[in-house]
Amino acid sequence: MVLLELFSGIGGFSMGLQAAGYSFEKVFFSEIEKHAIANFKYNFPYAEHIGSVTDIAKVGIARPDIITFGSPCQNFSAVGDGTGLRGEASSLVRYAVEAVEKFRPDVFIWENVKGILFARHRADFWSIVKAFADIGGYRLEWQLLNTAWFLPQSRERMYLVGRIAEKCAGEVFPLFPPREKHGKGKQDSVYSDGCGTIMQNYYKQPNFGNYILHLKAGETFDGTPTSEQSERIRMLTETECERLHGFPDGHTRYGVYEDGSVRTVPRANRYAMLGNAVSVPVVAEVARKIKETTLF
Known part of the structure; x- marks a missing residue:
């Protein structure tokens, strides 16, 4: 199989797909932030960087079986400027549409903030x-x-x-958390107004920016002993942030420039x-759900 990651960042889609049992003969990725590019190259040395998503029409690569894209969310975010598709960042999703139309992959996955579903x-x-839908x-x-x-952070995202x-x-959907972990009825409250399906042209309607950890006496998150007797507030470490996303420890530490x-990726850039x-x-x-319900 061939994978194309647009707006690839640090390769969360690649890692998630691999964890679900997918194997790729070739991985292509598109990213413009230099530290993210370097980090992706370090963790996925077999991957090929294809430049900016804005040049997707000119890229000559093998047809990808899967295309993934967590397109910029700033203009859709609840703390953003609310400009939506009029905004410079969030409007870049149009290049993902262009890529799907050009390559016609078997599967594509789009991730974005909860705000995209706001009125x-x-x-x-x-x-x-x-x-x-108009691609057909x-x-x-x-x-x-x-x-x-799955992990101890609340991060609602539309997939x-x-x-x-x-x-x-x-x-593929609805996808709910396990009942034994989250209690009876929890699924319905999460699912409400957050799910929909479209079959070809038929419509059926239906921040991780805060790195503050509040610790009580004797509590730790990363296994570091503490003897402090009073409550304290401190920054999450880079390792803790990696764990909160399900990445291996040190995933963002190094990059191939x-x-x-x-070289070591600067701390501020690791957080970003x-x-x-x-x-x-x-x-x-x-x-996994795609794998179970799709004829590849």
Whole structure:
């Protein structure tokens, strides 16, 4: 199989797909932030960087079986400026639509913030859904998922999965957390107004930026002993942030830079990259469901 990661960041989609049992002969990734590019190269040395997503029309690569994209969310975010698709960052999703239309992968996965489902962005969301639907032949499904179902951070994100309709053997969503972990009825409250399906042209409607950890006396998150007797507040470490997303310890520590040297990624950039990352176990769970219900 061939994978194309757009807006690839530190490779959360690659890791999630691998955790779900996918194996790729070739991985292509598109990213413009130099530290994220370097880190991706370090962790996935077999991957090929194809430049900016804005040049996707000119890229000559093998047809990807899967395309993933966590497109910029700033203009859809609850703490953003609310400009939606009029914003410079969030409007870049149009290049992902262009990539799907150009390569026609078997599967594509789009991740974005909960704000894309807010009333003020409803028209933008439906225009994006319509753009994918107009390509023709794809079944689209989406749901609001939360990293808290798998890891100790609340991070609600919308996941949209597109699959060639004739290869669908079942539904990907709804996807719910295990009952034994989250209690009876929890699924319904999470699911409400956060899920939908579109079959070809038929419509059926239905921040990790805060790195503060509040610790009580004797409590730790990363295994470091503490003898303090009073409550304290401190910054999360980079390792803790990696764990909160399901990445291995030290995943963001090193990068292979343009001159070929392996260097330590600056701490501030590690935080920034993790703030933009997708959560690995969430991607893995979506990917497993795709695998179970798709004829590859």
